[in-house]
Amino acid sequence: TAENLPGVYLEVESRPNEPLAKKSLDTSGLELLRYSSAADNNGETETATVFASPKGVENLRKKVKQFENEDTKPREKDGEIIPGRPKNADLVQSLAAITEAGLRALWRGPQSKFPVDGGASHWEVWLDPRSADVFIAGAAEFGIEIGNDRLTFPEDIVAVARATRDDLALAVRRLGGVRALAAPAVTADFFDGLDVAEQANWVEEMNERTAYPEHSDIGYVTLLDTGVSRAHPLIAPALDAADRHAAQPAWAVEDVKGHGTQLAGIVLYGDLTTPLQSAHPVVVTHRLESVKLLPDTGLNPHHLLGAVTRQAINAVEVTERRRTFTMAATTDEDTPHDGAPTSWSTEIDQLAVGASGNRNQPRLILVSAGNTDNFKFGAGSYLDYCDHEDHEIESPAQAWNAVCVGAYTEKTLLPDGEGVVAVAPAGDLSPSSRTASWSSTWPLKPDVVLEGGNWSVGTAPPPMRHGWLSLLSTHHNYPTRSFCFTHDTSAATALAAKQVSELWSEYPTLWPETVRALYVASARWTPQMLSHLPANPQKGDYERLFRRYGYGVPDLDRARRSASNALTLLVEDEIVPYGLSDSGGDVHKEMRLFELPWPVEELRKLGTAMVSLRVALSSFVAPNPSEASRGSRYRYASHNLRFKLKRANENAQQFESRVGRSVNADGPQNDEGDLWEFGSNRRDVGSLHIDQLTCQASDLARCNLIAVHPVAGWWKSKARLKEGLPTIRFSLVVEIDAQELEAELYAEVQAAIQAM
Numbered sequence: 158t159a160e161n162l163p164g165v166y167l168e169v170e171s172r173p174n175e176p177l178a179k180k181s182l183d184t185s186g187l188e189l190l191r192y193s194s195a196a197d198n199n200g201e202t203e204t205a206t207v208f209a210s211p212k213g214v215e216n217l218r219k220k221v222k223q224f225e226n227e228d229t230k231p232r233e234k235d236g237e238i239i240p241g242r243p244k245n246a247d248l249v250q251s252l253a254a255i256t257e258a259g260l261r262a263l264w265r266g267p268q269s270k271f272p273v274d275g276g277a278s279h280w281e282v283w284l285d286p287r288s289a290d291v292f293i294a295g296a297a298e299f300g301i302e303i304g305n306d307r308l309t310f311p312e313d314i315v316a317v318a319r320a321t322r323d324d325l326a327l328a329v330r331r332l333g334g335v336r337a338l339a340a341p342a343v344t345a346d347f348f349d350g351l352d353v354a355e356q357a358n359w360v361e362e363m364n365e366r367t368a369y370p371e372h373s374d375i376g377y378v379t380l381l382d383t384g385v386s387r388a389h390p391l392i393a394p395a396l397d398a399a400d401r402h403a404a405q406p407a408w409a410v411e412d413v414k415g416h417g418t419q420l421a422g423i424v425l426y427g428d429l430t431t432p433l434q435s436a437h438p439v440v441v442t443h444r445l446e447s448v449k450l451l452p453d454t455g456l457n458p459h460h461l462l463g464a465v466t467r468q469a470i471n472a473v474e475v476t477e478r479r480r481t482f483t484m485a486a487t488t489d490e491d492t493p494h495d496g497a498p499t500s501w502s503t504e505i506d507q508l509a510v511g512a513s514g515n516r517n518q519p520r521l522i523l524v525s526a527g528n529t530d531n532f533k534f535g536a537g538s539y540l541d542y543c544d545h546e547d548h549e550i551e552s553p554a555q556a557w558n559a560v561c562v563g564a565y566t567e568k569t570l571l572p573d574g575e576g577v578v579a580v581a582p583a584g585d586l587s588p589s590s591r592t593a594s595w596s597s598t599w600p601l602k603p604d605v606v607l608e609g610g611n612w613s614v615g616t617a618p619p620p621m622r623h624g625w626l627s628l629l630s631t632h633h634n635y636p637t638r639s640f641c642f643t644h645d646t647s648a649a650t651a652l653a654a655k656q657v658s659e660l661w662s663e664y665p666t667l668w669p670e671t672v673r674a675l676y677v678a679s680a681r682w683t684p685q686m687l688s689h690l691p692a693n694p695q696k697g698d699y700e701r702l703f704r705r706y707g708y709g710v711p712d713l714d715r716a717r718r719s720a721s722n723a724l725t726l727l728v729e730d731e732i733v734p735y736g737l738s739d740s741g742g743d744v745h746k747e748m749r750l751f752e753l754p755w756p757v758e759e760l761r762k763l764g765t766a767m768v769s770l771r772v773a774l775s776s777f778v779a780p781n782p783s784e785a786s787r788g789s790r791y792r793y794a795s796h797n798l799r800f801k802l803k804r805a806n807e808n809a810q811q812f813e814s815r816v817g818r819s820v821n822a823d824g825p826q827n828d829e830g831d832l833w834e835f836g837s838n839r840r841d842v843g844s845l846h847i848d849q850l851t852c853q854a855s856d857l858a859r860c861n862l863i864a865v866h867p868v869a870g871w872w873k874s875k876a877r878l879k880e881g882l883p884t885i886r887f888s889l890v891v892e893i894d895a896q897e898l899e900a901e902l903y904a905e906v907q908a909a910i911q912a913m
Contacts, residue, residue, distance in 0.1 A: 163288070163333030164210040166190075166258035171251050173200035178248040181220070186213025190336050191265060202253075206262040208333070217255075224249040260326050263338045270340040272322055279570045280318045280325060281341040288334030289314040296320075297684060299328035302583045304567040305608070305710075306428065310436050317341045319569060319583060341570055345430050346624030348640045356639035359433055360390055367439040369394045374479065376443045376662050378424045378654045381469050381484040382417035384410050385447035389635040392421055396445040403449040404469035413453050415633040419643040420485060421445055422631030423651035424658075428608065429629040429640065443481075443658040448473050450486055459490045462553075463504030470508055471515045479665060482508075482520055483654040485647035487527040487551035494552055496599030498793060502553035503782040509558035509669075510777035510795075519777055519886070521661075521669035523654055525646040526563040526603045527551030527591045531612060531619045539580050539588050539612075539620070544705070549594040550602050557794065557844045558777045560657075560673055561602040564590040564609020564649040565683070565710060568626045577613040580620045584685030586705050588612045588620060589645040593704040600843025603707040605680045607649040607656075656713050663717050668729055671888035674775035675727070678847055678890050679716035680708035696836035703839060708847060715892075722900045726753055728889035733882050734796045734867030743873050745820045746882070748866035750813065753891060754909035755861035756902040763854035769894045770857060771849040774800045774865060776887040778844045781871045796870035796885055799841060803862035805852075816864045854895070865889060 164186075171177045182205055183189035191206040209217060228241035243249070264271050265283075272278035284292055286309075293316065296303050301320040308315035313336060318325065329335045348359065377400075385401065387393045401410040412418045425441050426432050432439050448469040451457065457465050470482065491499040498506075507513035509522050529548045542548065554561040564587035569579040580588045587609035593602050611626035627642040643651075653676075661672050686706050690698055702709075719725055728751060736746030760768065779795035791797060801819065803812040832850040833840070840848045852860075865887060867873075872883050893902055 162211075162331060164208055165214060166262065166329065167207045167209055168256050168258040168262045169205045169207055169252065170254045170256075171203040172253045173202055175203075175251040175253075177203045177205055177251050179205065181245070181248040182207050185216040186210040187217065188213075191263065204262075206258050208336075220245040221249055260322060260329070260338060263329070263335060265337045266339040275321060275323070277319055277321050279341050280320060281339040282316050282318050282335055283337035283339070284314045284316065285334045285336055286312070286314050288332075289316075292328070292332045292334040295332050296328055299331070300324045301328055304583065306431050306567070308431060308434050313337075317570065343430065343434055344570065344625045345428070345627045345629035345640075345642055348430065348433060348629055349624055349642060351640075353637065353639075357636060360639045363433055363439065364390050366437075367391070367394075367441065369441050369444075374665050376479045376481065376658045376665065377446050378443055378658050379446040379448060379473055379480045379482045380417055380420055380424065381448050381450040381466065381482060382420055382486065383414040383451050383453075384412035384417045384449040385421045385445065386412045386418045386633040386635070389418065389422075389631045389633075389639070391425065391631055392418065392445070395425055395441055395443075396421070396447065400444075400446045400473075402447065402469070402472040404465045404472060405452075408449050408452060410447065410449055412447075412449075412633045414451070415641065416451075416485075416647065417447060417449075418633035419630045419641060420483070420647060420651040421447070423628065423643060423648055424483070424655050427652060427655060429631070433629075442662045443655075446473050446478075446480070450484065459488065460500070462488060462501040466501070466504060467508060467513055470520070474514065474516050477516075479661065480520070481654050481658045481661065482522045483650060484522065485525040485650045487525060487554055489527070489551055491552035493546055493549055493594065494555065495549070496555050496593065496595035496602070498555070498780060498782040499552040500782070502556040503780045505553045505556035506558045506778065506780040509556070510779050512779045519669045521657070521672055522556075522559045523650055523657065524554045524556065524559045524561055525650040526554050526561055528589045528645045528647075529591055531588070531621065534588070534618050534620055536618055540586060540705070543586055543588065543590060544592050546594045548591045550591045555599060555602055557600050557780065560604045560653065560677065561707070562646060562650040562653045563587075563592070563603035563606040563705075563707065564646045565606040565686075565706065566608060566611040566626070568608070568611045571613060571623065571625050575613075577615045577623070579626060580612040580614050582685055584683035586686075587645070587649070590649075590705075591646070596700055596704065597838060598842065600845070601703050601707060601839060604677045604845070605653065605708060605711050606706050607652040607710065609646055609649040610644040653711070656711060660713060660717055667727075668886060668888060670775045670777055670886060671727060671729055671890070674773040674845060674847075674888050674890045675716050675725070676711055677708055677845060678771055678773035678892065679713070680711045682706060682709040696834070696838070699835055699839065703835075719903050721903050722895040722898060724756070724893055724903045724906055726891040726893075726906070728891075729886070730865075730889070731884050731886050732798070732865065732867070733884050734798070734870070735873040735878055736882050737875065737878050741875065743875050743878055745867050745873075748816060748820065748864055750816075751863045751865070751889070753861055753863060754906050754913070755858065756893070756900075756905040757858045757861065759900050759902050759905050760854040760858035763895065763898060763900060765853045765855065766895075766898055767851050768854045768857055768898070769849060769851045769896065770802075770860075771847065771892040771894075772800055772802065772863070773845065773847045773890040774798055774887060775845050775890070776885060778870070779872075791869040792871050794844065794870045795872045796883070797841075797868045798846075798865055798887055799868055800846065800889065801864045801866070803860050805856040805859040809862060812862055812864070816866055820866050820868065857893070863889065863891065
């Protein structure tokens with residue numbers, strides 16, 4: 158208590174052959190965490206591990222003092238007076254020793270597996286749900302890496318940590334909340350190694366606690382891949398037989414290669430390693446559709462890749478549904494493209510904006526970044542190989558309107574004795590993930606990264622996949638096999654599709670452009686990714702991070718919720734970007750000016766405290782891939798939009814004048830000063846623009862105007878405008894985050910909106 162600790166872990170040992178009063182060790186600020194007994198020549202001894210809050214420590218001292226100084230009252234039994242005895246005698250007389258507990262006292266696994274050397278090891282940490290967030294948030298300060306996966310049980314949350322014994326011991330003492338420690342033994346390799354009957358039993362148990370809600374506006378994830386097998390009990394309830402299609406009518410719809418069924422399992426459940434071990438109900442909020450995009454034998458001709466994709470989408474759109482199209486198929490035949498459009502990526506852009514396909518409607522499309530070749534990796538830093546131009550993001554993932562998904566990893570746990578180590582550190586790029594070879598003009602890709610597994614390497618390259626470092630999914634040959642490994646950017650894309658569909662299910666009326674902006678803008682770089690930056694990064698230093706990780710790892714909780722001290726404002730609107738002047742020339746026609754319901758009073762109360770603002774502007778462009786357009790962002794896109802934020806030191810009239818002057822300046826602009834962290838060179842590319850700034854709350858209170866305006870695009874031509882003035886949709890996402898500060902930003906904005 159002198160160090161303001163949450164409590165103290167105690168190891169309580171009984172006298173030989175004296176049972177501990179366990180009920181007295183699990184009450185009044187005392188929590189019994191672990192109990193064991195052992196026998197030797199002196200008799201049987203019991204040992205308990207107890208967490209004592211400051212109140213519990215005081216109560217325990219009080220009980221010992223009462224034992225020394227107070228007796229219970231005499232009582233009568235069968236006409237006989239039984240004298241009193243020292244208070245708390247059952248508890249105190251059973252005790253031989255009370256000492257502060259070490260990590261071994263919390264260890265619930267075999268003692269032979271307790272880490273004995275001084276290096277970093279993996280630990281399974283069992284946490285009290287009431288204080289789990291505190292431990293997880295504070296662990297990094299003690300040098301502890303906490304993986305993203307969690308197991309949730311009725312009275313525990315289980316996470317995997319990587320730490321030395323000393324670092325973990327200090328964190329446990331200072332942060333509290335830890336109920337037990339164990340060796341993390343259950344990985345994807347465990348389930349894949351089970352025999353057929355055991356795998357089927359795990360499937361049956363999980364199936365019994367899985368629900369598949371039905372409602373009229375349920376969302377669908379549409380997999381454009383090798384087909385999906387309905388034989389698997391975890392797939393069939395979410396995939397109707399009528400919802401399996403093929404790009405070519407002559408193709409069968411069954412999955413004979415297995416890749417599509419692997420992705421289906423991830424789309425529905427994520428990495429199966431987690432839900433299989435959980436005791437909680439599983440709720441699947443979306444359904445599946447399958448379109449066979451890849452033939453069972455051979456390959457689609459390269460020049461027909463765009464046409465086959467269009468045919469696949471036409472095949473499934475015989476019914477009208479809210480869909481997240483998901484494609485983990487790419488080609489290396491267009492490499493190197495250096496970010497420039499290809500025929501396939503252009504067709505993806507056309508399909509997304511609704512300029513192609515039988516239905517003239519926007520579509521939300523996710524595409525994998527493509528995978529690296531592990532046999533090209535040598536003994537140097539794996540990131541150097543991932544960054545090499547030979548491992549450039551594959552077509553069509555450079556499409557402007559699609560969400561390109563790369564892979565990172567939190568999986569570093571490997572079995573002892575194999576002589577191999579994980580290639581990537583926790584929180585960094587998965588070795589399989591391709592990166593952007595370009596730094597300007599073309600869109601920032603990948604947009605986001607999700608778990609794609611890791612590789613292991615021994616004494617010499619090449620690095621290889623490993624079961625312990627893989628994700629677990631559904632096998633297409635059920636019941637012969639229930640589970641299989643899955644990896645790389647394909648698995649990451651399936652995880653992204655799951656998250657996007659869950660987000661869209663909560664806000665089903667949002668446009669695809671809005672969902673894209675909301676999801677990508679929720680992403681943040683991990684501490685490991687940020688470690689590649691210099692101490693005081695400049696705008697150009699972020700280039701490396703963007704080319705590897707995009708905007709980072711999405712946070713679904715951040716995307717789907719506002720909180721008291723953090724909020725997200727959404728705008729969906731239309732604009733006529735170009736028009737004809739009185740003299741018949743083409744001009745920029747409209748801009749949109751938004752006075753957002755800013756939490757002015759709360760921001761003023763925070764004064765000089767620092768708050769952050771993130772803005773995302775999303776619009777789908779119609780592409781023009783002519784040779785003259787290559788190398789020019791303004792001739793490929795039908796239109797280009799930009800956003801501007803009012804400065805704290807200018808009034809509304811000055812702001813509008815500044816925006817008006819910048820409309821005709823089509824090149825990159827940095828007219829917001831140095832507050833924007835990423836800058837216009839990175840922000841003003843592609844069809845999704847995201848930037849952030851951190852400033853004093855009192856200054857942000859005066860920045861309540863945002864303008865959206867056009868710059869040049871290929872629609873800005875007299876010939877095009879004489880056919881009619883185009884109207885385009887855009888989505889604006891504005892996030893304000895007071896971080897750790899106590900503020901009621903959300904409440905003030907909610908009240909302002911209700912008063913409108």
